[in-house]
Structures are given as structure tokens and as C-alpha cells.
Amino acid sequence: MWISEKLILVAITIFLGSCAGPTSPFGAQALVFSEFRAEPQKLIKHAIEQEISQRQVYHTPFDLVLNIKDDKKIPKDFRFEILHNGKRLHRWWRSEKILMNPLNPTQAKVVFENLSLLPGRKNExxxxxxxxxxxxxxxxxxxxxxCPLRTGRSIASLTPFQPKGVHIESLESIAKNNEINPSLLAALVAQESSFNPLAISWAKALGLTQVTPLANEDILRQRPEWKHDPQIKDLSFLELKAKILTKKLTKEQDWRLDETKSLEGGSIYLNLLSDYWSRPSVKQTLDRSFNKDIPLTDILLASYNSGAYRVKRSILRKKEKWLESRELKEARKYVMNIKSYCHAFAMNQETL
Structure with missing residues (x-):
């Protein structure tokens, strides 16, 4: 009897495991999908309306509320479905809550709590x-x-960060002086250093905007008066970190540890990357690779993270799917997180 019960348990476990299938942010998917391609329609009489401020969020779990309005009354047995990357999801369990409005039968809410989207995955x-x-x-x-590159919108909030040495006013001023979207610059700092002015990476990138040694050389050509410690290149990561923590290396010796100059330097480097991608020969590569609008902000951010050469190589190989290439796997996460932070920091402003 014990053996047969054990066999039954094993069989059930194998069955459940084999049927799990790939997952989506909205729960497990069935093994067989039905293809469904639908272009978004302009909603006239009945519609799903989304809060203006809500877009996909990648840097943190979030609550998503969809408001459904139907002038002909919303039936209690209405159907609500999700397409994920062009496939209709067949879910064994549903993560959303359906809230009917008892006072207004033309309105209902669909609520997803603690929804998580992975920045490294495609999410249409x-x-x-x-x-x-x-x-x-x-x-x-x-x-x-x-998250546009060039805009004058102000920063509404830096939540959940509470930076001590960085003030929104100075960040906005530096960004606007360099014709950079203030929310984009703030998002870059959030992703690169979490607003820690003493941050250091294994590649010996320093400061709020994590300027690498190679980027440092380019920036110093624009700002030759800024102080730089040439001995840094000879130090190991641990030696460099120890010097910073013991205050043997400070912003007086290297500009990258200065909050204001780091913000300025990061802005300068974004503009240097923009200049590179605007060169006629490079621009021709972009024009040949993209049938629609060129995603310049994404390209600049990926270049900031992985280098312009690697990004250009991926564009030449993959065209419009360049950010899905394997060598830019980390860059994709980086780009999506920054755009997510950027939208969140400006979300109390008009729609981006």
C-alpha cells in the first residue's frame, strides 16, 4: 500500500511539473498557445482605460489598476484576457482581482497586486x-x-531614494544646462550607483554616474581643469576601494568623487555618445537598420553601459532586434531599468 501511494505521488509530481510550461508576469501559461495579433484600438463606447501615469515598471514590483468603462453596462460574466508577446495566455490561476462598481454598473476595475516585470525579458x-x-x-x-533624451520636464520625486549629497534642484540645473532630460540623468544615477557618491565598480568606475577610466579620458578632454588621480589605473579594485573608504582618495584628488562634477561628467559623456551616433557614417548605419523611428535614447544608454562599438555591432547584426542580442543581455536590463526609473521620477508630470 505504501509503495502504491508513493508511486501515485511521484506520478502526480511528474505530471504537474511537466505541465507547468513557461511562465509570464501574470501566471503560468499553457503549453499550447493560440496566436492572436491585435492592434490597440481607439476606445469609444466601451474601453479599458489606464491611469495616465501607469506604464510598465521594471525597477520594482508595482500595483497595476485598469479601469474598465462600458456605456452599455459591464456584465458580471465579462471576459478579460491578456496577450503576452503576441500569445493569448491560458492560465490555471488568475492573479488579478475583478472589482465591480456597485454604484455604477458601467465601471469596473481589474487590479494586479505586486506585479513584477523582468527587464531582461520581452514584455509586449x-x-x-x-x-x-x-x-x-x-x-x-x-x-x-x-524616457526621451531631450526634454525640460522637472523631477517630481526620487522615491525610494533619499540621497544626502544630491539635491533635485542641482540635478535639474546640471541636466538642463547640458540639454539632458533631468529624469533621465536621475535615473542613470539610480541605476549606476543608487545615489552613492563613493560607489566603485570592479571595472574601477567611480562616483554617482560610474564614469569608467576610458570615459574619464574623453570627459577630461572637455574639462581639462578637473583633477584626476593618475595612480588609480595602477590600483586593484580592493586597493582603490580601501583608499576611498579611508578617505585617502577624495573628491579633491579625483573629480569623479565630487557629486556635482560627477553629474556634469555623466551628462557630458551622454552628449559625447550622442555626437558619435550623429556622425554621418554612423547615422547611415542607423538609417539602414531601422525601418521606423531610431531608438536613440536606448542606443545611448546601451552605449553608456556596454560601449558604442558593441552596440553598433549588435545593430549591424540584428537590426531592429539589436537589444535582444546575447552580448547586450545586461545592457537590455540596464536600459529598461533606467527608463522605468525615469518615468517614475517624472510620473507626476504630464505624460512622457
Missing amino acids: ITFLYYRDKNSKPVAYKFLPPH
């Missing part, structure tokens, strides 16, 4: 609302975070 998400089984779906595309 569309929500579908069916009034009944015979009606056509109304589709709403959940857009990724958007």
Missing part, C-alpha cells in the same frame, strides 16, 4: 475586454516606460 502586453462571448474584443496595449 495587451489587455482584452469582451462584453460577452459574441462581442469583438477591445484591446488596450500596456506601454513600456518612455
Whole structure:
């Protein structure tokens, strides 16, 4: 009896494991998908409306609230489905809550709590609302975070960070003087150093904007008066970290440890990268590789992280899918996290 029960348990375990299939942010998916490609429609009489401030978030788990409005009344048995990367999800369990409005039958909410999107994965998400089984779906595309390079929008908040040596006013001033989106510069700092002015990486990148030794050389050509300790190149990571922690190396010896100059230097380097990608010969590569708009912000951020040469090589090989290349795996996470921070820092402003 004990043996047969054990065999049954093993069989159930194997069955459940084999049926798990790939996962999505909204729960397990079935092994067989039905292809469904729907372009977002303009919503007229019945629609899924999303809060203006809400876009995809990658840097932290978040709550997503979708407001459904249907002038013909929302039936209790309406269908709500999700398309993830062009495939309809068949889920054994649903993570969302459906909240009907008892005072207004034309309104309802779909709430996803503690939703997590992985920045290294592709996330094309569309929500579908069916009034009944015979009606056509109304589709709403959940857009990724958007973060333009050049804009004058101010920073609403740096939450969850509470930087001590960095003030929003000075960050905005430096960004605007360099014609950089202030929220983008703040997001770059959040991703690079978590607003720690003494941050150091294994590649010996220093400061708020984590300027590498190679980037440092380019920036010093623009700011030759800034102090730089040439002995840093001969130190190991641990030796360099020890010098910073014991205050034997400070902002008086190297500009990258100065909060204001680090913000300025990071902005300068973004503009140097922009100049590189604007060269006629390089611009031709972009024009040939992209059928639609060139994602310049993504390209600059990926170049900041992985180098312009590696990014250019991926664009030549993969064209519009350049950020999905294996050699830019970390750069993709980096880009999506920064754009997510950027949108969050400016989300109380008008829609980006």
C-alpha cells in the first residue's frame, strides 16, 4: 500500500511539473498557445482605460489598476484576457482581482497586486475586454516606460531614494544646462550607483554616474581643469576601494568623487555618445537598420553601459532586434531599468 501511494505521488509530481510550461508576469501559461495579433484600438463606447501615469515598471514590483468603462453596462460574466508577446495566455490561476462598481454598473476595475516585470525579458502586453462571448474584443496595449533624451520636464520625486549629497534642484540645473532630460540623468544615477557618491565598480568606475577610466579620458578632454588621480589605473579594485573608504582618495584628488562634477561628467559623456551616433557614417548605419523611428535614447544608454562599438555591432547584426542580442543581455536590463526609473521620477508630470 505504501509503495502504491508513493508511486501515485511521484506520478502526480511528474505530471504537474511537466505541465507547468513557461511562465509570464501574470501566471503560468499553457503549453499550447493560440496566436492572436491585435492592434490597440481607439476606445469609444466601451474601453479599458489606464491611469495616465501607469506604464510598465521594471525597477520594482508595482500595483497595476485598469479601469474598465462600458456605456452599455459591464456584465458580471465579462471576459478579460491578456496577450503576452503576441500569445493569448491560458492560465490555471488568475492573479488579478475583478472589482465591480456597485454604484455604477458601467465601471469596473481589474487590479494586479505586486506585479513584477523582468527587464531582461520581452514584455509586449495587451489587455482584452469582451462584453460577452459574441462581442469583438477591445484591446488596450500596456506601454513600456518612455524616457526621451531631450526634454525640460522637472523631477517630481526620487522615491525610494533619499540621497544626502544630491539635491533635485542641482540635478535639474546640471541636466538642463547640458540639454539632458533631468529624469533621465536621475535615473542613470539610480541605476549606476543608487545615489552613492563613493560607489566603485570592479571595472574601477567611480562616483554617482560610474564614469569608467576610458570615459574619464574623453570627459577630461572637455574639462581639462578637473583633477584626476593618475595612480588609480595602477590600483586593484580592493586597493582603490580601501583608499576611498579611508578617505585617502577624495573628491579633491579625483573629480569623479565630487557629486556635482560627477553629474556634469555623466551628462557630458551622454552628449559625447550622442555626437558619435550623429556622425554621418554612423547615422547611415542607423538609417539602414531601422525601418521606423531610431531608438536613440536606448542606443545611448546601451552605449553608456556596454560601449558604442558593441552596440553598433549588435545593430549591424540584428537590426531592429539589436537589444535582444546575447552580448547586450545586461545592457537590455540596464536600459529598461533606467527608463522605468525615469518615468517614475517624472510620473507626476504630464505624460512622457
